Amino acid sequence: MAGIWMEERGRTQMAEIMKGVHAPETFSNTFLLVDQRLILVDSGTAESGSKVLDYLRGIRMKPSDIGTIFITHTHPDHVGGLADVKRATPAKVAAHRIEADFISKKRTYTGPPGAERQRHPGTPVDILLDDGSVQDGLRVIFTPGHTTGSISLLDESRSLLIAGDAVSNESGLRPMDDRYNVDPRQHRASIKKLAGLAFENMVMGHGTPILGGASKQVNELAGRL
Ligand SMILES: [Zn+2]
Numbered sequence: 563m564a565g566i567w568m569e570e571r572g573r574t575q576m577a578e579i580m581k582g583v584h585a586p587e588t589f590s591n592t593f594l595l596v597d598q599r600l601i602l603v604d605s606g607t608a609e610s611g612s613k614v615l616d617y618l619r620g621i622r623m624k625p626s627d628i629g630t631i632f633i634t635h636t637h638p639d640h641v642g643g644l645a646d647v648k649r650a651t652p653a654k655v656a657a658h659r660i661e662a663d664f665i666s667k668k669r670t671y672t673g674p675p676g677a678e679r680q681r682h683p684g685t686p687v688d689i690l691l692d693d694g695s696v697q698d699g700l701r702v703i704f705t706p707g708h709t710t711g712s713i714s715l716l717d718e719s720r721s722l723l724i725a726g727d728a729v730s731n732e733s734g735l736r737p738m739d740d741r742y743n744v745d746p747r748q749h750r751a752s753i754k755k756l757a758g759l760a761f762e763n764m765v766m767g768h769g770t771p772i773l774g775g776a777s778k779q780v781n782e783l784a785g786r787l
C-alpha cells in the first residue's frame with residue numbers, strides 16, 4: 563500500500579492511489595475522483611491550487627472538466643488553493659452549510675488555529691450539504707469537532723471513505739492533534755460515528771491512505787477513545 567503511495571511515475575506528483583482516485587502532491591492531501599464526472603476534494607494550501615491544476619494537465623484533463631469541488635472544512639491547508647482553482651473552472655463548490663459561511667468569508671472562523679490564519683480569499687459555496695445528503699454520488703457524513711462544519715464523504719462505488727480531518731493517519735491512525743480541534747470531545751464522537759460505517763478504503767487530509775480493512779481500523783481506534 564505504502565509502495566503505491568510512494569511510487570513515482572516519472573513525476574513525483576503523479577499518484578493514482580486506486581482506480582480513478584488521484585492524489586496530487588499537496589500539503590494536506592487533495593483528491594481527484596475521475597469517473598464520468600471529475601471531482602476535486604479539498605484544495606490544499608494557497609500554493610496547492612496551481613499544483614492541482616498542473617496535475618490535471620498531467621492526466622490530460624482540463625480544469626473546466628471539474629464538476630464539483632468539495633471542501634471538507636475551512637482550515638487554511640484545505641481551503642487555501644480554492645480561489646486559484648476556482649478561477650480556472652466553472653465548477654461548483656460544495657461544503658457543509660455550517661462551513662459555507664467560513665469558506666465564503668461571510669463569517670470569520672475563530673476556532674483553532676485562529677481567525678488570523680483564515681487568509682484565504684472568500685469563495686462562494688454553491689451547494690450546501692447536510693448530513694446524509696448525496697452529492698455527485700458521494701454521501702455526506704457530518705463529522706464536526708475538528709471544525710464546527712467538518713464533513714467526510716463516502717464513495718460507496720469504491721467502498722472509499724474520504725475522511726477529511728475527521729481522523730489522521732500520520733504515524734498511525736489517531737484523532738487529529740487537539741490543538742487544532744474546536745471541540746475534542748465532538749471530534750472523538752465523530753470518529754465513533756465513522757466507525758459505524760462499512761468501507762474498505764480510506765483517505766484523509768493528513769497521512770497515508772488505507773487500502774483494505776479501513777473501517778476495521780477505525781473501529782479499533784474508536785474502541786480506544
Ligand atoms: Zn483541519
Ligand SMILES: [Zn+2]
Nearest residue numbers: 590639727767
Ligand atoms: Zn488539515
